[in-house]
Amino acid sequence: MERLPDLPAGDVLDALRTAFTELAAGAAAQPPQTLTLLPSGGDVIAYQAVLGDAYGVKVSPYLPQPDGKGIVTAWTLLLSTRTGRPLLLCDAGALTVERTAATSVLAVDRLASPDAATLAVIGSGTLARAHLRYARAVRDFTSVRMYSPSLTPATVPEGVSVAGSAEEAVAGADVVLLCTSAAEPVVDAAAFRPGTVVTSISTNAPRAHEISPAALASLEVYGDYRPTVAGTAGEMVIAAEQGLWSAEHLRGDLPELVTGACPAPTGERPVFFRSVGLGIEDLAVARLLLEKS
Structure with a gap:
């Protein structure tokens, strides 16, 4: 998925409110983000979590470029913790904007x-x-x-x-x-x-x-x-x-x-x-x- 469908602000806020409520109750997992330094310069940050019957990870590389403007991308993968099968792979650029705001x-x-x-x-x-x-x-x-x-x-x-x-x-x-x-x-x-x-x-x-x-x-x-x-x-x-x-x-x-x-x-x-x-x-x-x- 490359284009993020329009998501009502209220729905996104409700989804986050539910997620943090479950995290407070011990029904979700939030490990620390991990930073991997690349030998050629730059890094990749991985953001993981478990919520309900889904595991998610977003990987976000930062790749310095000779012209001084680094490349930053982000991809989110969801998979089922019941079947182990992937549920969603999306370009997380727009998703990151929504969740950050x-x-x-x-x-x-x-x-x-x-x-x-x-x-x-x-x-x-x-x-x-x-x-x-x-x-x-x-x-x-x-x-x-x-x-x-x-x-x-x-x-x-x-x-x-x-x-x-x-x-x-x-x-x-x-x-x-x-x-x-x-x-x-x-x-x-x-x-x-x-x-x-x-x-x-x-x-x-x-x-x-x-x-x-x-x-x-x-x-x-x-x-x-x-x-x-x-x-x-x-x-x-x-x-x-x-x-x-x-x-x-x-x-x-x-x-x-x-x-x-x-x-x-x-x-x-x-x-x-x-x-x-x-x-x-x-x-x-x-x-x-x-x-x-």
Whole structure:
């Protein structure tokens, strides 16, 4: 399968919510991602998971090229844990976009105030637009601002205003979605007002971080999966090495958030949610694809 069918945002969010609930109950398995370095340069990351009667693995190679722009692909395989037979093989590029955006917004739905009205999106590419679509499925935002150096009034999504800078976009926002490929901070997370929810995703850049590692100590920090996020997310790894923050301060992860097993934000500090990507997210969306096909 090379083209991803249209999947309603609500269906994807429900599939992820169910997957993380099963993971919390011990009815699913989420091993750490594995990184294989290639002798010729580059690497391959494998994301595995077991959910219900399906095993899934996504393999994502990063292949440096002489012209400086590396090749990144992703393929997802599902097979039955009852028969051992393959169920699905698909180009996971579009699937990864959907699960990444939906995972961020699943956290927003649990962490943001029910009356959150102002949204800022930093970035304007495919991932940023997917984040926007999912965010609109969980909150009725009355004001949406987007910033990217390449964004113009002619290319901005409907109902979104173009900000002149990242700082302008995030000023006074209730929710901030960071959707860039940056390897260094793009906003000052420590300057956000209490209760603001900020999400951040991973890129292929080594130790990539969209906020400053030093900011973590002033934030209420959540991640996608407690056993893996602190050892993978760039800002968390750097902050731990510098003695600025430790994984003990992680307030909760998605299995805990969807089941109410971790503390909710206090409203006293900004809230930061970090995702690094999980096999169970790929598997949940891939199973949904099977149902829709």
